[in-house]
Amino acid sequence: MNENRGTSSFYLSAAPLAMVFSYAKVSEKRSASGFYLFGASLAMVLSYNKWHKIEWAIFHGIFSWFYVIYFWIRQD
Secondary structure, three states: OHHHHHHHHHHHHHHHHHHHHHHHHHHHHHHHHHHHHHHHHHHHHHHHHHHOOHHHHHHHHHHOHHHHHHHHHOOO
């Protein structure tokens, strides 16, 4: 009876660890998408500020961080 009890307590203690690891995977995905969205937003703001056209802002928002780096290198 004691052997059975020890095994079940192992499974009960391993369950929270599985939840922590699954949450870490979800948060990595969220942070990556947040990083992309921040770059897209920054690219659109920089583009609209420079060109004053919504079409260019959308176009540059698609390229997100590529346009931000280009804008930083080619500052006028």
